[in-house]
Amino acid sequence: MGREETYIIPLKDLEVGTHQYQYTLDDKFFEEVNGPEVQKGNLQANVTIQKSEHSFLLTFRLDGTIKVLCDRCLEEMDQPISCEEHLMVKFGEDKTEEDDQLVIVSEEEGEIDLSWYLYEFVALHIPIRHVHPEGECDEETYQALRKHLSVMRGEGEEENESGDADNEAEKETDPRWDALKKIKDNN
Ligand SMILES: [Zn+2]
Structure with missing residues (x-):
């Protein structure tokens, strides 16, 4: 460990102005963060921090691919990711202001x-x-999976749930997307 120290930015020591940081988010990065959704990937990240008198505007640019499991055959696939995100940081004590x-x-x-x-x-x-x-898709795995699910469907509720997950996912909108859209609209 110790590698993640480079991700810690001493905001209070930064001069007013623009600061650039570059990172490679590889398998090791995802392993160390240990989040639930992504375990492997290879992305380039550029972070710009614009410090003004009372706040910091952070711009994140991410480009690359991650490995996720295909919804259809459950085998690993490359998912391209390319995005720009913004975050405002302020010093204070009142965490309730956060959004x-x-x-x-x-x-x-x-x-x-x-x-x-x-x-x-x-x-x-x-x-x-x-x-x-x-x-x-890995047709062999897909067919085996289908067979498995249809056998299990009659027996246990749990399997039923995962079998229907595809349809559920298509209907639902991830609330985080709505929040994201709001951010974009405001800019
Ligand atoms: Zn597939």
Whole structure:
């Protein structure tokens, strides 16, 4: 460990102005963050911090691919991720002010760990439904899976749930997307 220290930015020590940070988010990064949605990937991340008198505007640019399991055949697939996200950071004590766009950091602490935000923004951009391009699914696994699910469907509720997960996912909108859209609209 110790590698993640580079993701910790001493905000209070930064001069007013623009600061750039570059990261490679590889398998090791995802292993260390240990989040639920993404375990492997290879992305380039550029973070710009614009410090003004009383706040910090963080811009995250992410480009690359992550490995996720295909919804159809459950085999690993490459999911491209390309996005730009913004975050405002202010010093203060009142955490209740925080929302999707604003992070409050205590002045005493004076620093921010970018690794979790980088991870969150990657995870936020995984499409709700992700499948291999047509013809690239592992048909053997897919057929075995179908068979397995139809056998199990009669027996246990749990399997029923996972069998229907595809349809559920298509109907539901991820609330995080709505929050994201709001951020974009405001800019
Ligand atoms: Zn597939």
